[in-house]
Amino acid sequence: MAVSGGADSVSLLLLLHDLREELQLQLSVAHFDHQLRESSADDAKWVEALCNQLAVPCVIGRPDQDSESMQQGGIEESARKRRYHFFQQVAERHKINWVAIAHTADDQAETVLHHIARGTGLKGLQGIPETRELTESVTLIRPLLQVNRSELIAELASRQQAFLQDESNTDFSFTRNRIRHDVLPYLKESLNPQIDQALRRLAKQAQEAQSAIDELARNLLDQSLTNSESLRDGLAFVRLSIPEMKKQPVAVVSAMFLKLWTEKKWPRKQMSHFHWSQLTEMATTKSPQGLALPGGIQATCRRDVLEIRLRSD
Amino acid sequence: MAVSGGADSVSLLLLLHDLREELQLQLSVAHFDHQLRESSADDAKWVEALCNQLAVPCVIGRPDQDSESMQQGGIEESARKRRYHFFQQVAERHKINWVAIAHTADDQAETVLHHIARGTGLKGLQGIPETRELTESVTLIRPLLQVNRSELIAELASRQQAFLQDESNTDFSFTRNRIRHDVLPYLKESLNPQIDQALRRLAKQAQEAQSAIDELARNLLDQSLTNSESLRDGLAFVRLSIPEMKKQPVAVVSAMFLKLWTEKKWPRKQMSHFHWSQLTEMATTKSPQGLALPGGIQATCRRDVLEIRLRSD
Structure with a gap:
């Protein structure tokens, strides 16, 4: 230890x-x-x-x-x-x-508050x-x-x-020390003496929600791949069934694309919020029909299939 | 307006x-x-x-x-x-x-911060x-x-x-005024000048996650009911298919029970965190086999069916 x-x-x-x-x-x-x-x-x-x-x-x-x-x-x-x-x-x-x-x-309450303040989203929560x-x-x-x-x-x-x-x-963090010694005591006094528990409960709920969405995104990726070997490294395209994706909530479809990008090692960080939502839109409404994404990746709707490929140029 | x-x-x-x-x-x-x-x-x-x-x-x-x-x-x-x-x-x-x-x-950022502090969980977020x-x-x-x-x-x-x-x-809230005039300015100065945006992004992600889970819980309730009329008012029991519930993440199963209690007008507020998690445990592992819940409600596992009924005594 x-x-x-x-x-x-x-x-x-x-x-x-x-x-x-x-x-x-x-x-x-x-x-x-x-x-x-x-x-x-x-x-x-x-x-x-x-x-x-x-x-x-x-x-x-x-x-x-x-x-x-x-x-x-x-x-x-x-x-x-x-x-x-x-x-x-x-x-x-x-x-x-x-x-x-x-x-x-x-530490848990401090971390959750730190992540809320930094804006790390539901994952950070x-x-x-x-x-x-x-x-x-x-x-x-x-x-x-x-x-x-x-x-x-x-x-x-x-x-x-x-x-x-x-x-x-063990803790060089200036921000962390400030959260422990100033921010949390201030929030306890001005808003809720039990704010620690509130933050921890939030963390637990966020964990449960996120793990549910991750699990469903994993299943959706397996189910909607029409070419089953397409997650194999090296293959430069995937084909996804639009009817399968349409069955799932938007948050699950988005999470599935994030997983796909991670597994294919495509440039995830260059994808903006706008790119992700355009892609999710395509997957559920087939519109737009074509979309150029960062890293030379092209998404195209063909009937009931969304094809995503690395452009060869 | x-x-x-x-x-x-x-x-x-x-x-x-x-x-x-x-x-x-x-x-x-x-x-x-x-x-x-x-x-x-x-x-x-x-x-x-x-x-x-x-x-x-x-x-x-x-x-x-x-x-x-x-x-x-x-x-x-x-x-x-x-x-x-x-x-x-x-x-x-x-x-x-x-x-x-x-x-x-x-107002949105202030509300989210207020809800975080009060501990209203992911829903409040x-x-x-x-x-x-x-x-x-x-x-x-x-x-x-x-x-x-x-x-x-x-x-x-x-x-x-x-x-x-x-x-x-329009706003009598003492706490709300304190959040606007003291707490948020303090957090901007000590943690992140952009904390407003961070709070709003969090709200949006929580909305998406929660609506995904709600949608899936709704579907699960429809799919796992083995007696299709059991949501009809007055009928004092429901039977739920354990294999259907087992397919879904824990957070979705919990949300489904919450929906069931709401629709049946069973006493939701008397259900503790412990009760909900015991029920979710039953739905996925068939253990414990029987469970007495507030408001005279009894949950029992019979083979692949979870039966929940109002006790007649």
């Missing part, structure tokens, strides 16, 4: 340590020292000492010659990438299948997932995602367990 | 007045004087004078012996009910089919609809829902058209 030394991850470490026999866990700790603060080496030593005390193996990671992909994006994003990359490496090296991360219900596959054999899990930070801190206090106060080791 | 005298509704009045020949509109104005402020009679006179100047008929409404249903809820909610009831009455009396209301893109049926013959429309208030105010300034500053005639 990942331990920064903050209240959340120290709590999760103690919890998993308590349960190690019952759940037959082989517990290991990974701590990433980003070396962005002077005191970060002390934090790493503190985590090592705690692990020694609990007799849990501990691996400390530090930034090395990073590949270029790690350095893309802002400081926050690249730090996050480095950290998760390190966790994944440790897991693979030690044949560990589950990496536990101590995100809490508070889903917030942090309970589990995520890092590789085929390594899965990230978040066992504390339903637990409030205040409960964890109370439990640590009752056990007289210390923890590190400065969590910037 | 409804005119409070504020910038939004004065703009819409001028716009519809400009377009009256082109669109062959027969324009009438309705203004509701809630008589909750001393100056409200002056506002009504001001609106009447503006209408005289434009040669548009104007009807002023005032609270009278209200029916009890109008008095339920807080001051804001009951004022809103009275106002819309008045608009509907005027429309019916004058055989008007469309009631235009001057809600703007800013949809915000204000573009149209809504008041009665069979009267439809409410919101032609300015994509337009920013600042554009309207700029246009009024360029036409040197005055408007009433105090809009509390």
Whole structure:
């Protein structure tokens, strides 16, 4: 599991340590020292000492010659990438299948609010997932995602367990800190003291709605393909049955096209909102009859078939 | 159309007045004087004078012996009910089919944020609809829902058209005013200057997702009913095909049960989140085999059929 030394991850470490026999866990700790603060080496030593005390193996990671992909994006994003990359490496090296991360219900509410404000749409509203596959054999899990930070801190206090106060080791985000310390307290005071729960409920509903639409889009793609091998890499066109697409709600048809573009590795980011809605319109009303799309892709209606192909010119 | 005298509704009045020949509109104005402020009679006179100047008929409404249903809820909610009831009455009396209301893109963003904070879930995230049926013959429309208030105010300034500053005639909501004047400006400054657009995009996506799920739930209810007359009023049970329900995503099955409860007029509000999820679980896994629900409703799995009935005791 990942331990920064903050209240959340120290709590999760103690919890998993308590349960190690019952759940037959082989517990290991990974701590990433980003070396962005002077005191970060002390934090790493503190985590090592705690692990020694609990007799849990501990691996400390530090930034090395990073590949270029790690350095893309802002400081926050690249730090996050480095950290998760390190966790994944440790897991693979030690044949560990589950990496536990101590995100809490508070992190969830903060993330949902952050995504609402940034405008990441319904997808972003889903917030942090309970589990995520890092590789085929390594899965990230978040066992504390339903637990409030205040409960964890109370439990640590009752056990007289210390923890590190400065969590910037795991969270460089200026915006995230502002959301935690300013924005959420402000919204609680001015709009609803229970806004955390409201945000989490919204995330859950968005997850359910999005996964329903994804599932239906997946089925629709299978059912409306008239040339069954057309998702095979290399084939430069697909043919889709218009009557099949007409049976489904617009949101499902749109989601299906997004899936198609992803699978064909067509340039998704160049597609504007206008392009997607024109395409959905074609799929259900056969109008317009022809449409030129980014990346040299041409969509054409022929009777009951919508053909989408890469232009050869 | 409804005119409070504020910038939004004065703009819409001028716009519809400009377009009256082109669109062959027969324009009438309705203004509701809630008589909750001393100056409200002056506002009504001001609106009447503006209408005289434009040669548009104007009807002023005032609270009278209200029916009890109008008095339920807080001051804001009951004022809103009275106002819309008045608009509907005027429309019916004058055989008007469309009631235009001057809600703007800013109102939409404020509403979405308000609903997020209150925790009204994905349904609330949809915000204000573009149209809504008041009665069979009267439809409410919101032609300015994509337009920013600042554009309207700029246009009024360029036409040197005055408007009433105090809009509390149409909007008593303390929370709403706080969202407009404090919360949104604060979020723009601290998180994203474009948060309005982000909120509106979210509303649109939530509308699309919700209408997809509603449509699929409607279809599923039709397809899974094994006794085709079971939605007929008075029949105390329904039988639903488990294999049909199993084909659909969980969110669609849940939405279908909500529709069923609404149509059968079973006590929906007494159903907890736990009840709904137990029922959805039964519909897809046949477990538990029996379930007692609020309002004396019993759900039972018999082979491939889920039977839901009112207990006779």
